[in-house]
Amino acid sequence: MDSHASPDGLEPLLRAWAEDVDFERLTRGDRLVKALCINPFGNYAPPPLVRGLLRLGKSELAAANWADPGGWRSMVISYENRARQVADKALVSGGTIPTALRNRRRLAGQFLAGLIDRCPHPAPHVLCLGAGPGRIILDALSRARDDAHATLVDLNPDAFPYGKRLAAELGLSDRVRYICDDVRNVERLLDTPPDIVKMIGICEYLTDAQIRDILSTVTAVMRDGGHIVFNSISPAHGTDRFCRRVFGLHMTYRTPQELATVMSPTGLGDFASIREPLGVYHVCVGRKLR
Numbered sequence: 001m002d003s004h005a006s007p008d009g010l011e012p013l014l015r016a017w018a019e020d021v022d023f024e025r026l027t028r029g030d031r032l033v034k035a036l037c038i039n040p041f042g043n044y045a046p047p048p049l050v051r052g053l054l055r056l057g058k059s060e061l062a063a064a065n066w067a068d069p070g071g072w073r074s075m076v077i078s079y080e081n082r083a084r085q086v087a088d089k090a091l092v093s094g095g096t097i098p099t100a101l102r103n104r105r106r107l108a109g110q111f112l113a114g115l116i117d118r119c120p121h122p123a124p125h126v127l128c129l130g131a132g133p134g135r136i137i138l139d140a141l142s143r144a145r146d147d148a149h150a151t152l153v154d155l156n157p158d159a160f161p162y163g164k165r166l167a168a169e170l171g172l173s174d175r176v177r178y179i180c181d182d183v184r185n186v187e188r189l190l191d192t193p194p195d196i197v198k199m200i201g202i203c204e205y206l207t208d209a210q211i212r213d214i215l216s217t218v219t220a221v222m223r224d225g226g227h228i229v230f231n232s233i234s235p236a237h238g239t240d241r242f243c244r245r246v247f248g249l250h251m252t253y254r255t256p257q258e259l260a261t262v263m264s265p266t267g268l269g270d271f272a273s274i275r276e277p278l279g280v281y282h283v284c285v286g287r288k289l290r
């Protein structure tokens with residue numbers, strides 16, 4: 001991220017943390033079959049035909065997207081990768097976006113755990129925006145120092161019972177607080193300022209103005225020097241037409257540099273990012289400058 005490069009050596013730190021991540025990769029053969037057969041079919045076959053095939057194969061991923069395009073349920077299906085239906089075995093295990101989502105989960109969890117461990121204050125507080133069930137912060141909390149805690153905010157409380165069950169299984173129930181609200185209300189929702197803010201899986205569904213609006217509120221309550229973890233998305237997955245026509249999923253593609261430009265006026269800077277191996281997502285880290 002040339003024009004916004006981190007002067008405090010964040011990029012080498014992220015690189016070192018990323019080296020320990022066990023990523024999923026695509027072979028050259030996988031890429032060729034996708035480019036020549038799967039993607040053209042998904043992108044250009046009549047949508048009613050593709051939807052019919054997905055219904056016939058009882059795809060839970062498709063049903064989750066039809067009910068709530070890009071919602072938390074479709075994320076969880078991709079993260080867990082425990083497909084039961086025939087259609088999902090191919091779509092979830094081998095699909096480029098679901099595979100890249102699992103890489104994003106691992107990379108973001110690793111960065112959050114690293115940032116929590118390096119936090120100079122006792123009892124680091126992580127604020128998760130549009131958290132869904134909190135899969136990624138639960139990964140991080142279970143790996144990092146044990147005095148950290150998190151506040152998870154989402155407009156939609158549907159994901160909370162599942163998240164609370166996961167938290168209980170991991171012995172983290174007393175370290176997470178789920179709040180159903182709009183993230184723009186954080187000022188009145190928090191009792192302690194966040195040291196780290198997590199914004200994974202939302203920017204691609206928001207306009208520039210919405211991102212700035214949310215972050216202006218959030219940076220007002222964050223500790224100075226606190227970090228933010230977010231992601232960019234690139235159309236490198238090659239299935240945008242499929243996503244829009246078959247799933248009703250309209251995502252805004254921005255590079256890490258473009259996101260840094262959107263976020264800079266809110267007082268964030270010193271951005272650095274690492275790309276997961278499929279090239280679909282970068283996981284980015286920035287810092288509150290003032």
Ligand SMILES: C[S@@+](CC[C@H](N)C(=O)[O-])C[C@H]1O[C@@H](n2cnc3c(N)ncnc32)[C@H](O)[C@@H]1O
Binds near residue numbers: 071129136182183
């Ligand atoms: C794609 S899901 C991502 C869930 C989770 N962060 C993950 O990566 O698995 C996006 C979530 O953001 C939530 N959301 C969107 N705008 C929001 C807002 N203004 N305030 C709170 N939650 C919001 C949605 O309800 C949804 O659960």
